[in-house]
Amino acid sequence: MGPLVLDHVPTSLLDLLNNTLILRQTAPHLPISSLCALAKTSRALRQIIRQSPQAFRYLDLSPVKSAICPIEEPLDTGGNNWRRERMDESLTEDDFYSGPLRSIFSRLHQQHVLHNVHTLVLDGLSVTAEFVKELMTEERYNVRLLSIREVKHLNQRKLQQYLRYAVRPSRPAGTPRVKGIYLFGPREAAPLVTSPSKRTASPASLGVMSSPGAQIGAEWNQKSTDALNAALARTEDRWYRSSGRMMTKRPSSDWAEILQACEGIIAFDAVLCRGPRHDPAKAYIRDGSDSSMPHPASFLRPAIATVALGPLGCESCHSCPEEPAIFGESPWTQFPLLSPVPLHWCSTRAAQRPHTLDGLCPPPLYVRCEDCLKGRWCERCHKWWDENCYGGSSTAQRTELQQTELLETLDTSGSTQLIPKQTIKIVGVRRDCFGCGHTCISCKELFIRQCKNCGNEYCREDNDASSDTMCDWCNYTSRRTVEMY
Numbered sequence: 001m002g003p004l005v006l007d008h009v010p011t012s013l014l015d016l017l018n019n020t021l022i023l024r025q026t027a028p029h030l031p032i033s034s035l036c037a038l039a040k041t042s043r044a045l046r047q048i049i050r051q052s053p054q055a056f057r058y059l060d061l062s063p064v065k066s067a068i069c070p071i072e073e074p075l076d077t078g079g080n081n082w083r084r085e086r087m088d089e090s091l092t093e094d095d096f097y098s099g100p101l102r103s104i105f106s107r108l109h110q111q112h113v114l115h116n117v118h119t120l121v122l123d124g125l126s127v128t129a130e131f132v133k134e135l136m137t138e139e140r141y142n143v144r145l146l147s148i149r150e151v152k153h154l155n156q157r158k159l160q161q162y163l164r165y166a167v168r169p170s171r172p173a174g175t176p177r178v179k180g181i182y183l184f185g186p187r188e189a190a191p192l193v194t195s196p197s198k199r200t201a202s203p204a205s206l207g208v209m210s211s212p213g214a215q216i217g218a219e220w221n222q223k224s225t226d227a228l229n230a231a232l233a234r235t236e237d238r239w240y241r242s243s244g245r246m247m248t249k250r251p252s253s254d255w256a257e258i259l260q261a262c263e264g265i266i267a268f269d270a271v272l273c274r275g276p277r278h279d280p281a282k283a284y285i286r287d288g289s290d291s292s293m294p295h296p297a298s299f300l301r302p303a304i305a306t307v308a309l310g311p312l313g314c315e316s317c318h319s320c321p322e323e324p325a326i327f328g329e330s331p332w333t334q335f336p337l338l339s340p341v342p343l344h345w346c347s348t349r350a351a352q353r354p355h356t357l358d359g360l361c362p363p364p365l366y367v368r369c370e371d372c373l374k375g376r377w378c379e380r381c382h383k384w385w386d387e388n389c390y391g392g393s394s395t396a397q398r399t400e401l402q403q404t405e406l407l408e409t410l411d412t413s414g415s416t417q418l419i420p421k422q423t424i425k426i427v428g429v430r431r432d433c434f435g436c437g438h439t440c441i442s443c444k445e446l447f448i449r450q451c452k453n454c455g456n457e458y459c460r461e462d463n464d465a466s467s468d469t470m471c472d473w474c475n476y477t478s479r480r481t482v483e484m485y
């Protein structure tokens with residue numbers, strides 16, 4: 001029996017897909033396998049799917065099995081057999097690793113649909129730097145948004161060279177066609193698999209996690225923290241919330257220079273840190289007290305902002321020296337491409353625009369590199385202090401600072417007056433526990449306790465065998481003593 005062929009497809013489906021708007025809205029939701037299967041069912045459908053520029057506008061090959069390189073090991077081990085079978089000595093490493101993708105694209109080219117692909121997702125596949133270069137330079141491709149997150153066999157150095165070349169001042173007009181690249185962030189989790197969110201400071205997560213009840217409680221607590229975080233930022237987009245570290249791997253400093261070179265030409269799912277220490281004009285200002293000592297505000301090379309700090313700004317002044325990126329006011333180059341890759345639009349502007357829960361203007365964007373946050377950012381609750389409010393020190397520590405707060409009071413005439421009031425605040429962060437990282441004083445008070453037996457400090461969450469009053473060692477010893485007698 002041959003494949004199922006429908007001579008008379010219900011006119012309704014044909015009519016529907018013949019509508020450009022409907023096809024544009026529907027096609028990105030269909031896996032490419034379904035789209036191809038649909039095209040096989042009737043001549044009329046095949047015509048629509050092959051000829052409409054909408055059907056292949058968004059192409060996600062990441063779930064396609066034939067796009068995966070069959071052999072994972074490097075060429076010299078597993079590749080030799082494959083090479084022998086092919087009897088082809090001229091095969092290069094690049095041919096080998098990008099072979100599966102190349103064959104898919106040559107088929108799409110033959111079917112005259114390759115030029116319609118504007119958004120291309122290749123996350124997790126075997127994608128070589130040479131292949132990305134082809135995508136950017138060859139006429140037959142027309143990709144505007146490219147996602148190559150967590151891909152294999154990508155030579156980063158080569159890719160950097162190709163990008164530098166693609167954006168050179170003498171480049172041909174209208175190139176590069178690729179305007180946005182997703183490269184640094186994690187790829188989207190498969191639907192239905194919820195990735196465990198980063199733990200956040202919360203008293204209820206302190207309990208022992210062995211009982212299912214406690215686990216459910218902690219889960220609910222995480223959910224409510226996420227909800228609160230989203231409500232504060234008024235958006236689900238992680239870059240605009242106090243999400244902390246946004247990348248699993250810290251990108252090398254070379255990448256920061258590539259982002260600089262591509263500024264205004266190719267956007268990425270990351271932006272440069274604009275902290276004052278990266279600005280040579282501001283970094284070398286000395287405070288005058290001791291000019292022979294290196295000033296804490298010394299110059300830093302360009303760096304990619306890897307930490308999302310949330311919409312509130314510095315804990316004390318609710319701003320920062322470099323000013324947050326404000327949507328609609330700040331240059332586009334200050335906004336990262338947001339995940340997920342947009343389904344229906346292929347412009348970088350659409351990919352940069354956060355979706356607010358209330359439909360109003362997006363919140364201010366505070367992002368920085370970790371060097372600019374050293375000693376001034378709590379890794380648990382993500383509160384932070386800027387250079388104006390906390391000088392910081394070379395070793396991460398907490399400092400008592402006298403701060404002036406303006407208190408609103410009513411005077412005798414009944415009008416409000418602002419009265420300055422001096423308060424002592426503990427600012428800065430310290431590493432009290434390896435698991436917690438650098439934390440502020442409030443997080444320390446939540447997690448770090450003093451053992452009533454030995455007097456040492458311990459972390460209630462990271463020292464599994466500890467109790468509410470005793471460190472793991474004393475707790476273990478006392479229990480063993482009870483068991484022995």
Ligand SMILES: [Zn+2]
Binds near residue numbers: 315318
């Ligand atoms: Zn401040």
Ligand SMILES: [Zn+2]
Binds near residue numbers: 275278300368370371
């Ligand atoms: Zn920085």
Ligand SMILES: [Zn+2]
Binds near residue numbers: 378379380439443444
């Ligand atoms: Zn904290």
Ligand SMILES: [Zn+2]
Binds near residue numbers: 433435436447461463
């Ligand atoms: Zn801890």
Ligand SMILES: [Zn+2]
Binds near residue numbers: 470471472
């Ligand atoms: Zn103890």
